[in-house]
Amino acid sequence: MESSLSSIKALVNEIKEEMFSTVDLHSFVSPSAYDTAWLAMIPHPKRPDRPIFKGYLDWVLNNQKDEGFWGESNQVGLPTIDSLPATLACMVALKRWNTGEKNITEGLAFIHANLEILLKEINQNCPRWFAIVFPGMVELAQASGIKIVFPEELKGVLSNVFFDRQQIHEMEGLVDEYHYPPLLSFLDAFPSTYDIQEEEILMHLSGDGSLFQSPSATARAFLATGNRKCMNYLVSLVQRCPHGVPSMYPMDEELIKLCMVNQIQRLGLAEHFNLEIEEIMSQVYKTYKKQESIVKLVPAQIYKDSLAFRLLRMHGYNVTPWSFCWFLNREKILDHMEKNSEYFASSMYNVYRATDLMFSGEFELEKARSFSRKLIEKTMRQRRTDNNHVMFPDFHRVIEHELNLPWMARLDHLDNRMWIEENKVSTLWIGKASFYRLSCLHYDKLMQLAVENYEFRQSIYRNELEELKRWSKDWGLSEIGFGREKTTYCYFAMASSTSNSLPHNSEVRLIVAKSAILITVADDFFDEEGSMNELQFLTEAVQKWDGKGLSGHGKIIFDALDSFVSDIAAKHLLQQGTDITKNLRDIWYETFAAWMTESTWSNNGYIPSKDEYLETGMTSIAIHTITLPASCFLSPSLPVDKLSPAQYETITKLLMASTRLLNDIQSYQKEQEVGKMNSVMIYLSENPQADIEDSVAYVRKILDEKKKELVEQALMDGFSGLPKPCRHLHLSFLKVFQMFFHSSNVFDSKADLLQDIMKAIYVPIECQTAKPL
Known part of the structure; x- marks a missing residue:
């Protein structure tokens, strides 16, 4: 284990030096073969028989895939449809300078071998960008003397693509508010017959000399006009990106930094880069405060705004939803996004994730969540229907995971594993003719660190779980003979939920897990095993904190509890100089008294009011006792006075109420069978006209509001006297209960969590570290 920790520390130091030093952030953006080929086509003004950017021609020569193509591929190396125009453009660049004959031959072989397979993917739903770019590259290749042989059976598909291109040119304006990217940004793919005026090009040049920040379109604009501003832009690009041309330039460096933070956090590595992350977030927040009204309509802007919102809010910064929901009030933009959903899929995925952090009353986030989910689901349906992998190559499982299991019901540790294993391709958004990617997100050392870090945690968890099993067995809790034996369940849930916030805090994890085991056994004793006399004797023993006279199961429970509380109190006295024995005993008695009250209600057939029930039920769920x-x-730790029932903070009461309601929604049928009441059944008894669906909906509405309030109190300062680590622990345990009771009661299941437990603690991670793209 020690050698693993040494390896992790060494990797962390290397990554800090290489990713967070003065390195040019542009080097983190993966090159676009298509755009690089276009710059390689430009001749030198004084030596027209040579390229002005020879380095890019060399890039084309040296970056052909073994299968003969250039451009995008999925995680197993298979090409996506973007490889067709990219390969054609690269062959044209080589033909232009009479070099790379072997490369051209292999490129042609790839085209002829794969054209049918790739075109069939988009037969029924040809993306707009492909309908514009692919015909243009076919015509340019043929005009360059590259002979492409189209099979007879593909002529129908090709005709459809060329027809789509014709329709686009006839119906769209060169630059209008209804289409993104604007048609003029595809200048490089315009047919030779298209009469485009030089004045039109110059009119739309940006201040930096680019045509819509598109290197390929700007290269074509320079070839058509010889405009000096265009060349200055291209020279600037070459100086910043000597190892290949990105699909967009200039790039938003702040976005690159945000993506780095996001990747580090999702890989479970934030603990190693706390200072670097905090510095970046502080810089981003300064920019955020100066931000003026957003008018841009680009996927990158929405992606950045929503990502910044989520990360800033997660780090406790005060941000408003309108910082990224600005598009909701623009009907034309919403309509445009729906019509061009392929370009906005990754942006909408990020918007959807941002809405996880919804506070009470933020209705704009509810609207953003609904709209983004609708667009993502539309994209996924198209993918399933058309087998069109170009939208999200190998990223569909990540999206499905996001849609099927909400963030609130996911545990950090398993989320980290999913991201390491599934996020092989870092698609941010679709560019004009390729994806915009950050190669730093798949930097091999970063992925290696993620794997080692995850498996190092697993080794810690295995040792702690074995210690916990011994403790549970030694005190007779795991073999008590009734109820639920949940030693592994309790440890798995608590460790996996706090893996990011408490990476090496074994003491806290074991306290939490032992508390949960004791609560499970004692709760089952009250529900299933003990007679009313036995329950009364045990409750009085806890009140007096004297187990004399107890026997059987009651004695086992009390003795284990007494030893556990004494051990915690002794450690706290040693570490912090304060004796919390009475505080701990009071909390446990409060819990036992609540169980006793509920058992008395059940025994007497008493139906409490919903307020009376919740007051007792939020104590009997015992999450505060954990x-x-x-x-x-923790560090800093909970103030000792907050251990007193009279001094519970609002966030603690919200956690107690939320976890009780979560349990009630999934457990009312079981509890009805054994004669116990809960909030669902009480609502029915007080509202005879309602049915069970009405009752569940009523309880769920209350729950949703309390969860939003808790999230706000956990993330934002100023609501309570609890330190941030304590508040974050509250949020972690809400997520544990959401996981247990999301769509069913998996805590009571014997099998539902076994696969997750194996992946969290025992099974090595399935990941091949990736080289930068």
């Missing part, structure tokens, strides 16, 4: 003692060992 959270507050553990919080005493």
